[in-house]
Amino acid sequence: MRASGPATTQPASPPRRLLAACAIAGLFGSPGIWLLQVIVSETLSASACYGISAPRAAPLWSGFDTWIFVIPVVALLLAASCAGLAWYGLILARRIAHEPDAHTQASAHRHEALRTPRQLRGDDLSRVRFIALCSAMVGTGFLVGVIFVWVAPWLVGPCGKWY
Template structure:
């Protein structure tokens, strides 16, 4: 099997799958967990805190705050490894492509194999960095939603 442009002893397909998994974890895993957390929390809050025509003074279920806190804790426990996996992919891409520098834009047919591999390594690092930043941003959102019940009453009027 051919080696990737990134200096490694792993086969090309294995390295690509690992970096793709890292990118997917940061770009879709952490935002997906955040979205699921928001949807579940909002549905439960709407059901527990609002009647047909007026808001309730207290939640419909006892232990409602505990349930919201537990759901958010599970979201943090799943989102944190996704963001960590994205950062691992970025560090791996950065370490393996450290010597790669982009080349001036020329027609693709005129580029050497080394120039094409260097350009590929730059693209992989960029995607890995975007994944790590998106994963971290949504992890911060998950943590804020997790801590919200500590500061705001779930069925408060204002």
């Protein structure tokens, strides 16, 4: 009888590791970059544009306009690369699904004992494609968020009111 659990897991194949890296880039990279962009931009804006109780007419620092436009450009480049990796992971997942000998492993859980290896492979590939698709959608959605935060100071000015 085969034992199941962490003691019997084998190391993941290189395509699986690449898929995992692409999924992490889309699911956590783009949202993290967007969040960091918002935190840094809002902190700088609050420090440069607002006094203790009233807003200032002009930013406190002379290079503030440059920083408020450069930070989103860097965030845009990083978020675009994370979203691109996520989409590459989706393409890679589709390629793996069409390979006749994909590197999948079947675990030996009781409910899987009645399924054929082909059914187990199909279930595994469905999970991989689902995670890759979610990663691509999340990465792209937060890339759009980075673009909106980048465009906002142009629309309302660096020290303008947002509401």
